Amino acid sequence: MTRPVSARPVMSGDAGDILIVDDFVDTLALYEALLTDDGHHVRVAQSGVEALRRVEEREPEVVLLDVSMPGMDGMEVLKWLRARPNGGPSVIMLTAARREPSAIESGLREGADAYLAKPIDGRELVARARGALESFRLKRQLEAQRRDHIAMLVHDLRHPLASLVLIAELLDVGIVSEEERREAVETIRRLSTEMGRLVDDVLMASRLEAGVFSVAPESVTIGELVDVSLRTFELAASRRKIEFIVEANREAKVRVDPLKLRQAIDNLLANAFKFTPRGGKVRFSARDRKSVV
Numbered sequence: 166m167t168r169p170v171s172a173r174p175v176m177s178g179d180a181g182d183i184l185i186v187d188d189f190v191d192t193l194a195l196y197e198a199l200l201t202d203d204g205h206h207v208r209v210a211q212s213g214v215e216a217l218r219r220v221e222e223r224e225p226e227v228v229l230l231d232v233s234m235p236g237m238d239g240m241e242v243l244k245w246l247r248a249r250p251n252g253g254p255s256v257i258m259l260t261a262a263r264r265e266p267s268a269i270e271s272g273l274r275e276g277a278d279a280y281l282a283k284p285i286d287g288r289e290l291v292a293r294a295r296g297a298l299e300s301f302r303l304k305r306q307l308e309a310q311r312r313d314h315i316a317m318l319v320h321d322l323r324h325p326l327a328s329l330v331l332i333a334e335l336l337d338v339g340i341v342s343e344e345e346r347r348e349a350v351e352t353i354r355r356l357s358t359e360m361g362r363l364v365d366d367v368l369m370a371s372r373l374e375a376g377v378f379s380v381a382p383e384s385v386t387i388g389e390l391v392d393v394s395l396r397t398f399e400l401a402a403s404r405r406k407i408e409f410i411v412e413a414n415r416e417a418k419v420r421v422d423p424l425k426l427r428q429a430i431d432n433l434l435a436n437a438f439k440f441t442p443r444g445g446k447v448r449f450s451a452r453d454r455k456s457v458v
Contacts, residue, residue, distance in 0.1 A: 256279075325356040387416075
């Protein structure tokens, strides 16, 4: 196996934590030099038992694991690693001679992510290690985005629920006019529809392998955005003598995702209403600043 003639090392922030497991000292030294030169943090182990001890000390991102080793061989190590909490190291690449196809096939069934056939070209080793790290980190990032998206959707459910409770209390303890009753019923319907849509979003996000926050922009007026939200709080505001003041050109058009922006506006108004004393004012303003509202 030859070392790369001119490989550009990875940036320090992209350096990977790699464990190399092989019973041949010369092979270990060569792999370690190649991957260290490429900017990675590299540890080595000459046996399966030592490899498991290294993993216990600090779990690596990538394990380069030789299949044929005396004592605890690579297949047994692989099974131990995949039995760890959360499946063990993120990426496990087997190294095996071309004459060991059955071992490679068995390893892939047991949870290995890829394999490299010996003798391994230095450039291929470096490229495969980089690719494995990039793939793992992208999956981790997308999974974090998915969790954040679901958490945001669940948080957005709290406002319509709180608003429904508030309207129910007002209808229960106060005498309302027929017009106020109709407005309350309409608000309940709108909030119920909104909650149904949010639940659908949560279910959809849970079915995605990775959650990517998406928007559906369209052209709407500021009035179309704000007036719907104000109607939600209209009955409760009138009971507490709270005045809503809108300082914006209601006819001005903006290109936004109206559903998501209304959720944000509703959350802001809910907090403003919650902490505004009786007889106070809640002010909403929108200004045009160099094509940005």
